[in-house]
Each structure stands twice: as structure tokens, then as C-alpha cells.
Amino acid sequence: MNTLTSIFVMGVVAAGTAAVVPGAADCLEDRAFESVAVTQDGQPRPLLPGTVIRLRIAGGGLHAHAGGNLIAAQVSVEGTHLVVTDLHTADASYGAEQRAQDSWLAEFLGAGPAWTRHDDELLLRVDGTEIRMAGRPESDRPLTETYWLLESSSQPGSTPVPARVPAHLVFQDDELYGTLSCNWLSGRAVVADSTVAVDGLGTTKRACQQEDIMLEIAIFGVLRGEVAFDLDGDRLDLTGPDGRRLHLRAPF
Structure with missing residues (x-):
């Protein structure tokens, strides 16, 4: 199975030059950022080849990605720090190096990074580690x-999409996975x-909760x-042969 090599994290601003902006939550809300430097x-x-860290905060939620599993959490802004709670990741089987990189990013975000922003640049910092983003x-x-x-x-x-582990799809090289x-x-x-012609779909065979089973049936x-597919900015609607639909969004 191919992996989507992208990551999201917020940042990019020189320490000491950016000022904390009044209305902090508003200046981070519903913005997508991607890393330009990690020190x-x-x-x-060092990060795995091709890694770009991507991140978005919207509606009190945070999504981040470093090339492997999607990281999701609840987030609030308290002064110069992010307060990150209920952090969880998807549970796909990646190699040891990718899992280690995902764990590092999750630990960084879970530590409640200090943040500064200047114009369209953001810096996240935990102790001596900094992620600079645009x-x-x-x-x-x-x-x-x-x-x-x-x-x-x-x-x-159908039941609502379970929030603890986001469901996602990726179309790539005549293949669909997620x-x-x-x-x-x-x-x-x-x-x-x-349109997209879909066939031969298969899944892993884990024992799932009832709400997960209902979601799988819907998908x-x-x-x-x-x-049929309809694209509108960062929104995607997929409509099956009998008119049922899936509504998706690009988080970053």
C-alpha cells in the first residue's frame, strides 16, 4: 500500500521577532500550515526523505501529519502556548522509522508548544526543538x-463519523487507500x-465497534x-450509483 507523504504542522517565524497577536485563537483558526524547517x-x-509537516487548527480540533498516521487532538490557545488534549492517531502499519517520526510529532504537539506568529509565518517551540512553518x-x-x-x-x-480515529481516503496512481x-x-x-471507477476494494479484518461497522457499511x-465526484476548494463529494454520498474535506 502506498503512503501519502505529507505532514502538517504550524510554524515559521524567527524567535524574538514575532509578537503575540491579540485574539490568538482567531489568528490560528482554520489555517493550514506546512513546515519549512525543523531544528x-x-x-x-533529520526527518525521513520527502517529509513536509502539515497542520490545521479548526473548530477546537487539530489535525497533523508527518508522512504516516494522521494525528488528531482537541486544542485551545492559552496565552503563548497551545493546550493539546485527547491526542490520538490512526493505527496503520508503517515501518519502524515512520512510526518513530509519527511518535516524535505527537509527543511534540502533546507537550503544548509555545507559539509565535508574524504575518503568514508561525513558529512552534518545545524546549530546544522548533518547527518553522508557512x-x-x-x-x-x-x-x-x-x-x-x-x-x-x-x-x-448511519451513525456520525467516530471522532477518535478519523476516516480518510487517498486516490493515487489508479489506486484508492485509506x-x-x-x-x-x-x-x-x-x-x-x-467519475472514478472503483473495484476490488478490500479491508483488514479487525474486530470493530458497532459505530465503526456502520461507518464501513456507509463507505x-x-x-x-x-x-461521481464533485470538487469545491477543499471539499469533495462522492456519489455512488444509487445516489448515496460521502462528504469529505482536505484538512491541510
């Missing part, structure tokens, strides 16, 4: 190579102008055969 004790901190342009997201986070399903009687909140899926997905009810 530890003034020296570059705001990501709010342009239209392509269907392929984008991390699509499931927000809701239109299937009657999480179903509990299990992982993968299959073939050939993209045309306004599989849409992802079969010719699926």
Missing part, C-alpha cells in the same frame, strides 16, 4: 494525492473527468462501480 538545539533535525495557500485541492478526511455520510440511519475508522481499505480506482455503499 533541535539550533541544528537541523501558511499554505487556500487553493483548490486535486482529487489525487490529497488526504481527504471524511466528515459525514448521507446514508439514512482508513475506515477501524480497518484499512485498498483497491483500484481509475479517475476520469468527473462501501458509495465506493463501488462508477462513483
